[in-house]
Amino acid sequence: MPEHPSSSVRQAREALAARLRELRLDAGISGRELAARCGWHESKTSRVENARTAPSDADIRAWCAACGTPEHGPDLVAANRQSAGAHVEWRRLQRTGLRRLQESGAALYGQTVLFRVYCSDVVPGFFQTPGYATALLSSIATFRGTPDDVSEAVAARMERNRVIREGNHRLSIVLEESVLRHRVADTETMAAQLGHLLTVMALPSVALGIIPFDAERTVWPMATFTVFDDERVHVDTLDAAHTLTQPSQAELYVRAFGRLAGSAVRGAAARRVIGNALTSLEHR
Template sequence: MHPSSSVQQARDALAARLREIRLDSGLSAREVASMCGWHESKSSRIQSGRQAIADSDIKAWCAACGAAEQDVAELVSMNRQLDSAYIEWRRMQRGGLKRLQAAVIPLWEQTSNFWIYEPGVVPGFFQTHGYARALLTRIAEFFSTPDDGDEAALARVERERLLYTGDHRFAVVIEESVLRTSIGNADLMAGQLGHLLDVMALPSVSLGIIPFTVFRSMWPVEGFWILDGKQVVMETVSAKITVQQTGELDLYRRTFSELSSMAVHGERARNLITAAIAAL
């Protein structure tokens, strides 16, 4: 499932709730449109999930259908979460990558339990300065944003203090391909892989690696972070996606559990890392 489909699914769920409210009221879509002062086609688009909905539209719809105040508040909350779920990278990167890295630190500080799956790169909490700089500099080049890769890398590495302070816990699963994908030169990758060996020994960290040779009961999916079981955050080429709908949260929890069951930990994981270092 592509992350952008999560946004459409949330929009569909909101539209379905509005349609249920209309059906319970006994009104037709045409009657609701008339009572709200809309063209009939707007009611059709709203309950089909084909357009973004303003809070005022939800309130007008619910007023026409005689919905309870509690339902109105819940639907408005769903709509606002939907509005913030899909944020274009270009808009977020406008102030430079350093600002983007620093902006998420308050959320990380408030999170006690992280469940992280990454199929392609070392998770940010585990990145060395050199690895982060090489990655972020290339991102800046690709998106033609201000090149503050060094400062952004420092801001990203600053997050690592959470591995050592507070009651934060990190359950991390990566694909073996992360170990074999070269970001920067061989010396930089050797340093990064050596750093992985260090952080996986921390009491706050559980690191699992899915080997190339494992029988896969779950295919590789997009990288995602589950934060305290309350929301999922993921990054695509074009956007940052936040998921907060209960059904989708359950789906990502199940996915993480399945991926984790295929991963090796402890000595077997360390052997995969040392083998990757030797291959450099």
């Protein structure tokens, strides 16, 4: 059974409290001494360390400074801010339909300059044709039991995807070869989708790489994720959408993306991989 969001929030807060306590212990100071350095009552230190009181951003910065480790402040502040929204179940996000979910991301997409996207399951939304998006979102709506607004959701996705042709956006995309082979839709729709990939990879804003089945890897296949301007990461799993904003988390995913991109082929070699997937459609 998927973990309830409130449980995830509680665990995130407890993890933050434990990290703060570790900083104090590593600094070799008592709770009373830390309180004195921060200018608050010692009971507050205990409440924070036992996750009974959620610290403010200022509290965290003061705590880190009191422990002589101000460099930990940005990560812990980000962890504190994301604890309530880092894990949101898909059923909550999708309960009002798929159209609003597509529209909700429009502002973030519009303000992002550099997208780093790794896909191990389906063609990324940026590059989906209306037919492919319809087949994919229909299967999601059926599986989730959400309101049937697939046509409106597809239109919203196509509108959102204008970022690949407008403004100063840049997209660095890495796909596993398996993405090209997964039969998300019928043969005609899949062929159109693969043909569309050949078209969009020629856009000046797009850098598309494909990791062939036989590529020598330095990092394993993982869940699909998107990095927005090196500051925010979205990771999709079956039960939830995860938003990561801690600098160390973003750096980890940027580093993973770099390793994955290093295994990818590009240009003519990538077009050959797509062409092989098209050929396989014709022989089935």
